[in-house]
Amino acid sequence: MAPKKKKFKLWRRIVLIVLIFCIYLFTKNITLDTKITINQGESASKILNQLGPIEKLRVKLYIKTHNVDFSKLEAGSYTFSGRYTKAWFIEKILNGSEKEYLRLTILEGRSIYDIDEALTKKWYITGWDYIAFVSDPSIITKYGARYSFLNETVLNVSPLKSLEGFLYPDTYNVDKTKNIIDQLVYAQLENFNTKVRSKYENTLASSSPGWHSAYDIMILASILEKEERNNANKPTVAGIFLKRLEIWMALDADITLCYGLKTSYANCTPAVIGQKIWDKTNVYNTRAVRWLPPTPISNPTWESINAVINPQKSDYLYYLHDMKGNIHYGKTLEEHNANKAQYL
Helix, strand or coil: CHHHHHHHHHHHHHHHHHHHHHHHHHHCCEEEEEEEEECCCCCCHHHHCCCCHHHHHHHHHHHHHCCCCCCCCCCEEEEEEEEECHHHHHHHHHCCCCCCEEEEECCCCCCHHHHHHHHHHCCCCCCCHHHHHHCCHHHHHHHHHHCHHHCHHHHCCCCCCCCCCCCCCCEEEEECCCCHHHHHHHHHHHHHHHHHHCCCCCHHHCCCCCCCCHHHHHHHHHHHHHHCCCCCCHHHHHHHHHHHHHCCCCCCCHHHHHHHCCCCCCCCCHHHHHHHCCCCCCCCCCCCCCCCCCCCCCCCCHHHHHHHHCCCCCCCCEEEECCCCCEEEECCHHHHHHHHHHHC
């Protein structure tokens, strides 16, 4: 009987060792270091085939017992580096492909021409694609249905020629594997909705006629953004602009004519402005044509919009900047000319 007992104990040990080994195989982490590209229409098998036979079997059993659905597997790149539990490994696949983000910074006071040129120079888009997108009536209608501040009745304008003025300047991350322009425009409008519309909902929902209509606010704010960089001075300059409009005086903001040339502000040099300064056919020339231009000329910040809504009243009617960018005000044309002689 002793030999049988020994034999029985030996088999128990063998079974126990096999059991422990199986538990080890089926519970140990999956190790994988590779990058796999899943093309449209390919299945998760392309990823599973990178595993060893045992690991592949373990994952397949997990998929079956947990009713994992890979039918909506996202095309793109999947990078694995290190050790994963089965649950973590499956979750990583289900979370979709890696997003390759571009970090795009849209500076204050840039127009759709500036933005288009900047994106084109970095080879993110083809020239004029951004301009065409934000000027497309169907795109404007689509976003108008989402954002009430783009409603033409609210803006007291028809039709809205482009989204200029509402494409809020900021830094944005976009997935470069998808439509860059659509993502960027959506993010810009969403930012405007958060940073501007939410603060001035009643004011920007005004449809009353006159310079203080919602769209006129955006037009004047876009001019102010280009004319004055110092936020502390913006309310005073806004007050000067509004006083000029009230007495039917030309705004005399020379930078506005650049927008009528349909070019970036970098290309609209002082020499170009000097050549075009009295061109009355340019409806954006606020020296030759009185009142506001027909659309915003840039995308202003909250500070500029706030300054137009809450201007600082003063006795000034003129202003200029010296070579260092400091501002100098004048109550009369004589004072303004004296400032020119002293500071320019």
